[in-house]
Amino acid sequence: MAEQDAATAPTSRGIVAAVRRELAAARHAARASLAATVAARTAALAQLDAVRRSAPVRRDELLSTRDTALAEARARRERETVKLGRGLLTLAEAAAPGTAGSPWASWRPGMRPEPQAGLTPGLLRIGWLVQEPAPDAPVPALVPLLDTAHLSVSGDGTAAVDALIGAMLLRALASVPPGSLRISVYDPGRLGGALAGLAPLAPAGLISYLGPGGLAPLLDDLAEQIRRINENVLGGVYLSVAELAAETGRRPEPWRVAVLLADPNGTDLSKAERAQLDRVARTGVAAGVHLISRGFGLAPDADVETIALRAGGTARTSLTGEIPVRLDAPPGAALVTGVCRALAEQATAGPPPVPFAALLPDEIWQQSSAEALRAPIGEGTDGRLVELVLGDDPPHALIGGPSGSGKTNLIYCWLAALATRYSPGELSLYLLDFKEGVSFARFAPGTRDPSWLPQVRLVGVNVNSDREFGLALLRHLAEELKRRAAAAKQHEATKLAELRAEDPAGDWPRIVAVIDEFQVLLGARDAVTSEAVDLLEDLARRGRSQGIHLVLASQDVSGIEALWGRSGLVSQFTLRIALPKARRILSDVNLAAELIPRCHAVVNADSGVPSANTIVRLPDAGDRATWLGLQEQLWAARPEGAEPPRLFDGDSRPLFPLLPPPPAPELPAAIGAVALLGETIDVTGRPATLRLNRAPGRNLAVLGTRADEACAVLLAAGHALGSQHTAGSARFSVLCLDSDATTAAKSLHAVLDARHRCDWYDADGVTGLLAELAGSTGEGHDDATASPHYVFAFALDAVAARLAAKPGPGLPSGHELLRTVLTRGPERRTHLLGWWRTVARLRDDLGGPGARFDAIGAWVALDVHGPELSALYPQPGGPAWYPRLNRALHFDRAVHQRAQIIIPYEVAP
Numbered sequence: 001m002a003e004q005d006a007a008t009a010p011t012s013r014g015i016v017a018a019v020r021r022e023l024a025a026a027r028h029a030a031r032a033s034l035a036a037t038v039a040a041r042t043a044a045l046a047q048l049d050a051v052r053r054s055a056p057v058r059r060d061e062l063l064s065t066r067d068t069a070l071a072e073a074r075a076r077r078e079r080e081t082v083k084l085g086r087g088l089l090t091l092a093e094a095a096a097p098g099t100a101g102s103p104w105a106s107w108r109p110g111m112r113p114e115p116q117a118g119l120t121p122g123l124l125r126i127g128w129l130v131q132e133p134a135p136d137a138p139v140p141a142l143v144p145l146l147d148t149a150h151l152s153v154s155g156d157g158t159a160a161v162d163a164l165i166g167a168m169l170l171r172a173l174a175s176v177p178p179g180s181l182r183i184s185v186y187d188p189g190r191l192g193g194a195l196a197g198l199a200p201l202a203p204a205g206l207i208s209y210l211g212p213g214g215l216a217p218l219l220d221d222l223a224e225q226i227r228r229i230n231e232n233v234l235g236g237v238y239l240s241v242a243e244l245a246a247e248t249g250r251r252p253e254p255w256r257v258a259v260l261l262a263d264p265n266g267t268d269l270s271k272a273e274r275a276q277l278d279r280v281a282r283t284g285v286a287a288g289v290h291l292i293s294r295g296f297g298l299a300p301d302a303d304v305e306t307i308a309l310r311a312g313g314t315a316r317t318s319l320t321g322e323i324p325v326r327l328d329a330p331p332g333a334a335l336v337t338g339v340c341r342a343l344a345e346q347a348t349a350g351p352p353p354v355p356f357a358a359l360l361p362d363e364i365w366q367q368s369s370a371e372a373l374r375a376p377i378g379e380g381t382d383g384r385l386v387e388l389v390l391g392d393d394p395p396h397a398l399i400g401g402p403s404g405s406g407k408t409n410l411i412y413c414w415l416a417a418l419a420t421r422y423s424p425g426e427l428s429l430y431l432l433d434f435k436e437g438v439s440f441a442r443f444a445p446g447t448r449d450p451s452w453l454p455q456v457r458l459v460g461v462n463v464n465s466d467r468e469f470g471l472a473l474l475r476h477l478a479e480e481l482k483r484r485a486a487a488a489k490q491h492e493a494t495k496l497a498e499l500r501a502e503d504p505a506g507d508w509p510r511i512v513a514v515i516d517e518f519q520v521l522l523g524a525r526d527a528v529t530s531e532a533v534d535l536l537e538d539l540a541r542r543g544r545s546q547g548i549h550l551v552l553a554s555q556d557v558s559g560i561e562a563l564w565g566r567s568g569l570v571s572q573f574t575l576r577i578a579l580p581k582a583r584r585i586l587s588d589v590n591l592a593a594e595l596i597p598r599c600h601a602v603v604n605a606d607s608g609v610p611s612a613n614t615i616v617r618l619p620d621a622g623d624r625a626t627w628l629g630l631q632e633q634l635w636a637a638r639p640e641g642a643e644p645p646r647l648f649d650g651d652s653r654p655l656f657p658l659l660p661p662p663p664a665p666e667l668p669a670a671i672g673a674v675a676l677l678g679e680t681i682d683v684t685g686r687p688a689t690l691r692l693n694r695a696p697g698r699n700l701a702v703l704g705t706r707a708d709e710a711c712a713v714l715l716a717a718g719h720a721l722g723s724q725h726t727a728g729s730a731r732f733s734v735l736c737l738d739s740d741a742t743t744a745a746k747s748l749h750a751v752l753d754a755r756h757r758c759d760w761y762d763a764d765g766v767t768g769l770l771a772e773l774a775g776s777t778g779e780g781h782d783d784a785t786a787s788p789h790y791v792f793a794f795a796l797d798a799v800a801a802r803l804a805a806k807p808g809p810g811l812p813s814g815h816e817l818l819r820t821v822l823t824r825g826p827e828r829r830t831h832l833l834g835w836w837r838t839v840a841r842l843r844d845d846l847g848g849p850g851a852r853f854d855a856i857g858a859w860v861a862l863d864v865h866g867p868e869l870s871a872l873y874p875q876p877g878g879p880a881w882y883p884r885l886n887r888a889l890h891f892d893r894a895v896h897q898r899a900q901i902i903i904p905y906e907v908a909p
């Protein structure tokens with residue numbers, strides 16, 4: 001190891017050299033490093049210099065970028081703010097529509113609530129939102145109340161708080177249907193003075209003021225209302241009245257707002273009051289019961305919105321949070337009282353009635369009447385339509401109401417609802433109006449309007465002096481009852497529904513007969529009344545099961561009393577409808593009709609038992625244009641071949657009917673031709689006929705002084721006879737013996753002469769004709785081959801003196817010839833149809849006192865009283881007949897038991 005160290009040990013020179021080398025290298029490195037450092041410094045200095053030179057430009061650039069960004073942000077913010085503001089405005093307008101949000105300047109004192117005032121109340125405007133920057137259109141500040149919240153209003157000035165409460169109430173009142181918001185004001189401090197502007201609502205029951213001591217009863221009442229509403233109205237089905245209203249479209253309960261204004265100097269609430277207040281606050285909103293409190297703390301768990309008034313007319317509300325609200329100036333006193341007065345008037349008048357159109361179904365004629373007829377006539381107090389039912393029970397209806405109470409309107413409503421639901425195959429209507437006027441005439445074709453109501457079979461108007469027409473209707477219905485009863489028996493059916501099921505192809509509509517002012521029919525002690533009562537009793541008793549329903553209407557308590565004496569009859573009329581002030585129609589102990597306002601009715605389907613009363617508000621069915629539109633729609637849908645109804649108008653003369661084609665010639669020869677005399681008072685408007693066969697007495701005497709009607713009877717008879725015989729096969733003679741009859745006689749002559757031999761005679765020719773006729777009708781002449789000869793003698797009594805004169809010894813007088821013609825003529829087919837102006841003159845012509853009338857087998861009496869006709873009538877004392885214009889009494893000994901009333905025809909020349 002030592003040898004090795006010796007061999008390799010460096011020399012000192014080597015060491016020095018090495019050191020020098022090392023040092024040189026270090027020096028070299030140091031120099032290089034220095035040079036690099038100097039270069040770096042120079043570069044840094046140059047860079048610094050460059051930065052120094054460019055700094056101001058950069059700063060300007062940065063500043064400009066920053067400013068641009070700022071400006072953009074600001075513009076964006078403004079745009080967003082405007083957009084947000086507009087959105088808020090739209091939202092606010094939707095949330096507070098109409099009067100809930102419109103500025104006071106647009107209100108008018110007498111204004112009516114808007115039609116859109118509905119069942120969904122809006123928020124209430126109290127001012128506007130203070131926004132920065134101020135928007136073009138300020139956004140209204142709204143607070144909720146009805147169906148949503150209670151309000152707690154606070155602030156330093158009680159007057160300002162009360163003014164705000166008053167303004168909010170006014171908005172709430174005007175934004176819901178009148179009468180649907182009731183207010184109670186507990187104001188012990190100012191005894192109602194705080195909200196005195198709303199006092200005009202008090203007469204309508206829309207506001208009440210309570211003083212000291214009023215709080216406990218008020219809270220108790222509210223609590224009871226809430227309990228009742230929960231139990232009876234919501235009934236566990238709905239969570240709130242608002243939900244019920246939204247789902248059913250009706251609100252059976254009003255909103256109730258209790259304004260509680262604490263007296264700053266008053267005492268605190270008792271424990272019980274506090275508990276009750278908290279209860280109401282917690283549970284009220286769902287029941288539509290709301291509190292507006294000033295100075296009473298409301299339960300923290302209740303739905304309470306707060307409004308805190310600040311100085312300078314601003315406020316903070318719980319809804320608007322941090323955004324301050326500038327309050328509207330309160331409405332002027334005149335505006336407040338004016339609006340309240342108008343609202344009270346409308347609330348008293350009630351809600352607008354259901355429109356007539358609401359009674360009509362969506363699609364016509366969809367109902368079956370097999371079980372019953374059901375039709376709504378109006379709206380009940382709960383807002384639902386109220387139906388009238390006619391069927392097995394109740395079967396018949398009584399309607400009562402004094403003149404002008406809306407009876408006709410009610411009948412129109414009912415008929416419209418029925419006629420749109422039941423087709424003519426399901427329902428037949430017979431409508432009779434005993435009062436003067438034409439209320440039902442619109443259902444029949446008229447000169448202006450050819451349409452008719454397809455279910456109507458008969459319309460009788462102006463029948464006040466034709467009680468017989470009422471009787472005729474009842475007889476017709478009795479016949480129909482018989483027909484139905486026979487069919488029911490055959491099919492072993494006990495009621496209409498069964499008959500219809502057994503005989504589906506049969507024609508079994510339900511029949512409704514409406515008789516307005518029916519008391520006229522029962523208004524006399526005579527045969528008409530007693531027969532009418534018997535028929536009514538039978539129809540009322542048996543009609544129920546055969547689908548025949550009677551609706552009797554009367555304005556007159558005497559009409560009802562006429563029925564009341566007949567308990568068997570009246571007990572069948574279990575459906576009673578009383579219009580305002582109708583007396584005795586419901587029952588003696590049921591006075592509901594005294595209390596209802598105009599356009600309402602009490603409907604009672606249980607013979608007037610008070611507990612069965614239903615109050616109905618009736619729509620206005622009087623608009624003629626609406627009716628016509630409806631009728632035309634139904635008319636257009638009528639079944640093919642449907643016949644128009646028979647219209648009987650007691651005020652107009654029937655037209656001479658269109659005659660059927662003449663029968664085969666041998667028929668009149670065999671059984672005699674038929675003369676028409678006028679129209680019978682009958683449902684079908686049958687003509688009154690006189691068959692002129694070869695039996696003795698087949699002559700006609702028209703009796704009375706009314707020339708026009710007497711001529712009309714002879715004209716009708718002549719027209720009918722002339723057209724029944726083939727041309728030239730009969731002979732006619734027209735005797736015109738008084739100038740009153742000239743026009744009629746000439747017209748008859750012209751018509752007959754065109755077809756047959758027809759001779760004209762005046763006074764001079766009478767005796768000659770009678771002599772000819774007497775000669776040819778004498779014994780020994782061949783009766784069978786004679787052709788008929790009809791002699792029309794107008795005012796025959798005018799020539800009595802001539803007829804009485806004796807032409808000479810042994811020669812018959814004109815009277816004797818006349819008697820021969822009357823007695824013998826019919827057997828030889830010679831018939832005399834004569835007009836005598838009095839019965840006495842006829843008697844004179846027939847031989848004077850004690851004369852026999854056998855040769856006059858038929859007569860038509862005009863202004864001749866019943867007793868005067870006794871000699872011509874089988875019953876002693878003559879027929880019960882009181883002459884009246886345009887009516888005649890017809891009796892034909894060959895066919896009548898009793899004389900019948902007829903209406904002379906209007907015969908066109």
Ligand SMILES: Nc1ncnc2c1ncn2[C@@H]1O[C@H](COP(=O)(O)OP(=O)(O)OP(=O)(O)O)[C@@H](O)[C@H]1O
Nearest residue numbers: 402403404405406407408409555599618619620622
């Ligand atoms: N519900 C109603 N709504 C609006 N107007 C009605 C209503 N009911 C009746 N009216 C109107 O009242 C007036 C009298 O009614 P309506 O003719 O029906 O009475 P009425 O009892 O039949 O009278 P009258 O026996 O004297 O004819 C009519 O002008 C009618 O239009």
